[in-house]
Amino acid sequence: MHINHLFINQKLDKFGIGLYRYSNNYLLEKNITVLESYLPLIFMVVFGFVVALIFLILSEWLGARRSTAGKKTTYESGMEPVGTARERFSIKFYMVAVSFIVFDIEVVFMYPWAVQMSQLGLTAFISMMVFIIILLAGLYYEIKKGGLKWD
Amino acid sequence: MPLELQLSLPLILILILSIKIVMVDAKFGNNKTLGFVTALAGFIVVFISAAFTLTISPEAIASLNAEELYSKGTITYGGFAAYFDMLFCVAAILTILAALPYFQKENSEHNAFYSMMVFAVAGMMLIAHSANLLSLFIGIEIMSISFYVLAGYFRTKEKSIEAALKYFLLGAFATGFLLYGIALIYGATGSLSLPEILTKIAADDFSNTYLTLGIALMLIGLCFKVAAFPFHQWAPDVYTGAPTVVTAFMSTAGKAAALIAFIIVARALFVIDIGQAAEIPDFQTNAIMIIAIISAATMLIGNITALVQKNIKRMLAYSSVAHAGYLLMGIVANSPQGWEGIIFYATAYLFMQIGAFIVLSVLERKTDKNLDLDDYSGISKSHPFLAAIMAIFMFSLAGIPPFAGFFGKFLLFTAAIDAGFTWLTIIAVISSMISVYFYIGLIVYMYFRKSNTYPLEADMGSAKVTLIISTACVVILGIFPSLIINLINNFF
Numbered sequence: 001m002h003i004n005h006l007f008i009n010q011k012l013d014k015f016g017i018g019l020y021r022y023s024n025n026y027l028l029e030k031n032i033t034v035l036e037s038y039l040p041l042i043f044m045v046v047f048g049f050v051v052a053l054i055f056l057i058l059s060e061w062l063g064a065r066r067s068t069a070g071k072k073t074t075y076e077s078g079m080e081p082v083g084t085a086r087e088r089f090s091i092k093f094y095m096v097a098v099s100f101i102v103f104d105i106e107v108v109f110m111y112p113w114a115v116q117m118s119q120l121g122l123t124a125f126i127s128m129m130v131f132i133i134i135l136l137a138g139l140y141y142e143i144k145k146g147g148l149k150w151d
Numbered sequence: 152m153p154l155e156l157q158l159s160l161p162l163i164l165i166l167i168l169s170i171k172i173v174m175v176d177a178k179f180g181n182n183k184t185l186g187f188v189t190a191l192a193g194f195i196v197v198f199i200s201a202a203f204t205l206t207i208s209p210e211a212i213a214s215l216n217a218e219e220l221y222s223k224g225t226i227t228y229g230g231f232a233a234y235f236d237m238l239f240c241v242a243a244i245l246t247i248l249a250a251l252p253y254f255q256k257e258n259s260e261h262n263a264f265y266s267m268m269v270f271a272v273a274g275m276m277l278i279a280h281s282a283n284l285l286s287l288f289i290g291i292e293i294m295s296i297s298f299y300v301l302a303g304y305f306r307t308k309e310k311s312i313e314a315a316l317k318y319f320l321l322g323a324f325a326t327g328f329l330l331y332g333i334a335l336i337y338g339a340t341g342s343l344s345l346p347e348i349l350t351k352i353a354a355d356d357f358s359n360t361y362l363t364l365g366i367a368l369m370l371i372g373l374c375f376k377v378a379a380f381p382f383h384q385w386a387p388d389v390y391t392g393a394p395t396v397v398t399a400f401m402s403t404a405g406k407a408a409a410l411i412a413f414i415i416v417a418r419a420l421f422v423i424d425i426g427q428a429a430e431i432p433d434f435q436t437n438a439i440m441i442i443a444i445i446s447a448a449t450m451l452i453g454n455i456t457a458l459v460q461k462n463i464k465r466m467l468a469y470s471s472v473a474h475a476g477y478l479l480m481g482i483v484a485n486s487p488q489g490w491e492g493i494i495f496y497a498t499a500y501l502f503m504q505i506g507a508f509i510v511l512s513v514l515e516r517k518t519d520k521n522l523d524l525d526d527y528s529g530i531s532k533s534h535p536f537l538a539a540i541m542a543i544f545m546f547s548l549a550g551i552p553p554f555a556g557f558f559g560k561f562l563l564f565t566a567a568i569d570a571g572f573t574w575l576t577i578i579a580v581i582s583s584m585i586s587v588y589f590y591i592g593l594i595v596y597m598y599f600r601k602s603n604t605y606p607l608e609a610d611m612g613s614a615k616v617t618l619i620i621s622t623a624c625v626v627i628l629g630i631f632p633s634l635i636i637n638l639i640n641n642f643f
Contacts, residue, residue, distance in 0.1 A: 123221065137170045144177035 095147050106135055154211065155220050158228035161201040161236045162280060165273045168193035172269050176262035186262030187251055190269055194240045194247075197272075201236035204229055209641065224344060225283035231494065231642040235279035235411050242404035242501055243272045245617045249509040250396040252612030256516075257305070257394075264304060268400070271297035275408035278415075284333045284343045287412055291329065291376065294408055295322050298401055302393040314392025321375070321385045329372025335365030336420075345419035352432065353422055363434045366420060370438065373416065376409035377475045380448040387456075390468035395515055398464070399508030402471040407497040410478050414490050417482050418643075443483045443575050450476030450582040457589050464522050466589055467507055470548060473586060474500055477560060477579060480567045487643035489566035494639045496559030499547070499628055503556055506621035507544040510537055513609050513618075527593065529602025534609055538597045540622045547625045549590040550583050555628035562636075 074081045113120065113128050142148060156163075172189050179185050207229055217224030247268060254260040274293025281287040299322060303315025337343050339361035340351045351357050371382065378386035390398045421435050453473025460466035478500075481493035514521050514530075514537065531538035547554035560583065567576045611618070628635060 134170060137173050141173050141177040144180070 092150060099142065099147065102135070102138065106131075154207075155215065155222070155228070158204050158207065158212065159222070159226065161197050161204060161233070162226070162276060164193075164197045164200050165269070165276055168197065169266070169269045169273050172262075172266045176266055180262060183260040183262065184251075186265040187247060190247055190265035191244065193269065194244045194272070198237055198240035198244070201233050201240065205233040205237070224346070225286045226280045227282040228280070231411070231414075231639070232276075232279045234494065234639065234642065235407065236276050238407060238498060238501060239272050239275045239279070239404050242400060242407075242505060243268050245502075245505050245509075245621060246396055246400040246404075249399070249512060249614040249617040252610065252614050253394070253396050253512045253515075255612070256610070259305060264301070267297045267301050267304075271301065271400070272404075275404060278408050279411050281412075281415060282345050284336065284345065284348075284416075287415060288330065288333060291409075291412060292326065294405065295326065295376070298322075298397075298405060301397045301401065302389055304394050304397060310392040311394065314389045317385055317392075318389045325372050325375035325382065327372075328368045328375070332365045332367070332369030332372060335361050335368060337365075339365055345415065349419045349422070352420065355432075359432075359434065363437075366434060366438050369416065370441065373409060373413050374445060377406055377413065377479070378472050379445050379475050379479060380452055380472075381445070383449065383453070383472045383475075386472050387465055387468040390471065391462065391465045395464065395508055395512035398468070399505045399512070402468070402508070403501040403504045406471070406475060406478070407501060410481075410493055410497060413479075413482055414493060417485065418490075421485050423486060439483055439485060442479060443572055446476045446479035446483055447575055447578045448476075449473065449479065450579060451585075454582045454585040454589075458585065460589070461524055462522050463524060463527065463593065464508075464511055466524075466593075467504070467511075470586060470589070471504060473582065474504075474548075476582070477563055480563045480572075480575060480579060483572055483575060484563075484566035484570040486566060486570060488569060489563070490643050491636070491639050492559070492562035492566045494642070495562050495632070495635055496556075498635055499555035499559040499625065502621040502624040502628070503544045503547040503554075506540065506618060506625065507548065509614055509617050509621070510541045510544070513537065513611050513614050516608070524593065524596050527596045528600035529597070531598045532602050537609060537618075540618055541597065542594045543622055543625060545590040545594055547629065549587045551587075553626070553629050555625045555632070557629060558632040 109131065110128070113124060117124065168189075172186065172193065175185055175189050209230060212229040215228075247265060250264060251260075254264065271294050274290050274295075274297060277290030277293060278287060279290075281290055299315055299319040302318050303311050305311035333343075336348065339358040340348045340356075342348050342351060352362075374380075375382040375385075386402075390402055393401065421439065422431060450473045453469050453471075453476060457466050457469035457473065460469060474496075478493055478496055481489035481491075481496070483489070484492070511522065514526075514534075520526075543554065547556035550556045550560045560579075564576045564579060567573075567579070
């Protein structure tokens with residue numbers, strides 16, 4: 001099972017997801033300290049900044065300048081910036097936002113479990129099934145109570 | 152591991168019940184009584200299973216190896232956890248029995264109420280079972296979030312919404328303190344497991360500064376949950392604004408749950424004098440002194456403010472703050488005796504406070520009417536039964552001998568004296584005497600004032616069962632306190 005796990009991680013490494021590189025086993029094998037293991041992260045941050053900076057400079061240098069009335073207004077994510085700030089909006093948006101957060105977090109829990117499933121074994125599988133059943137009960141409740149109806 | 156399965160049966164059953172009741176609400180949303188019946192039957196089943204785990208011998212539970220269990224030592228089984236499971240189920244049963252006629256009267260029956268009750272009890276049971284700071288935190292959160300919703304149950308009534316919003320905002324803030332405290336304690340000792348923290352502290356293997364900070368922050372969070380003095384301001388508003396049956400549940404079972412959390416944390420962080428450590432660490436003496444001061448201030452402030460209240464619901468809310476002060480004396484004593492005192496007093500307090508609030512809910516009209524002292528003038532003529540049991544609850548809350556409240560106070564006071572906190576006991580006795588004024592004041596209104604021109608209506612329905620059970624328990628626990636004391640003797 002361990003070999004299998006190594007194999008998967010090497011594959012992941014190929015796609016640049018190098019999870020194994022940050023695991024304890026890897027650190028022990030390569031005999032490097034925890035601080036050293038953050039080095040790739042620092043490289044990534046610096047690289048990200050440099051790339052962003054280059055593109056900013058390039059667009060400033062090469063880009064065309066055409067001014068329109070829309071461009072001169074305050075940026076408000078495409079909404080009309082004039083009017084009352086205390087507008088009422090439908091509760092439907094709230095319902096959708098809550099459902100989104102619930103299922104978003106569900107996926108956050110499921111990713112690590114799915115990646116490590118072969119190692120975690122039956123206990124984790126059962127726990128995750130219980131978790132999913134509880135969420136499905138919630139989804140059933142939401143549908144029955146009309147939480148997903150838009151009209 | 153069949154023994155573990157038997158021991159965790161109450162937790163598994165409440166989980167199944169909480170899924171089931173949501174399904175029932177989704178499928179048969181229009182059938183209002185079905186939610187009630189499901190919740191009632193479910194609570195009775197959980198109660199029986201908890202009583203069953205209480206019969207399993209402590210030796211068998213102690214022989215379980217934490218590493219081999221599915222719970223990996225994050226859950227305590229049997230003993231006081233099972234006892235509190237039963238207590239919470241009883242509180243929930245008493246509450247929903249009274250809630251049925253109450254909500255019918257207010258025309259606001261929804262199955263969601265019973266779902267939230269089940270969730271709240273599930274959270275409380277997790278608190279009682281936790282042996283790990285994280286499971287403790289999750290339990291507290293499940294309970295608190297259900298309470299935020301329950302407090303705003305009358306969603307078209309301004310007061311109820313105000314109560315829910317106040318409770319939610321302040322509660323979320325207090326939760327932040329609690330979590331910071333947990334994080335710092337983890338940082339100081341390197342463990343979230345409470346038994347491990349205790350061994351680390353006993354072996355003097357911790358960072359003193361961070362542990363002190365962590366305990367201080369956690370103390371703030373827990374004091375908020377029990378509504379102790381500097382953090383009690385939410386309690387009167389929330390208890391007054393919430394539906395009366397919800398207040399009955401929140402101020403008793405919620406308080407008992409917060410106190411069991413207190414006991415669990417205190418048992419891990421504070422060493423007892425004999426045997427566990429060579430000397431008592433500094434942070435412990437300071438923390439216990441701070442809790443003692445909080446306890447003294449809580450009972451004085453609660454009782455003195457209750458003196459001037461004209462609204463009975465608000466008066467009982469302040470008196471519930473004062474009772475949190477008495478209960479904290481058990482933590483101050485920091486001995487098995489003190490913790491047993493807390494358990495006994497929490498049991499007695501549960502019955503008398505639920506009883507008192509349910510009497511209010513029976514006589515209440517339109518959620519706000521008929522709650523003033525004047526409305527209760529001469530009620531002994533029109534409702535002799537209600538007046539008589541209300542008098543019993545008031546005597547018991549004041550701590551007058553033949554009733555359960557007296558023995559609870561007696562156990563707590565002796566524990567505090569044994570621990571060397573005589574000054575705290577003196578303050579407790581003084582504040583008990585202050586509290587007699589307004590408890591007996593209500594009895595004076597009920598028995599010795601002329602009745603009002605308009606008689607109050609009372610239709611009890613199934614609330615009668617609640618009232619009879621709580622009266623019986625208050626009287627029986629007062630006459631035979633050994634029934635409970637023998638049971639809780641071997642918990643710690």
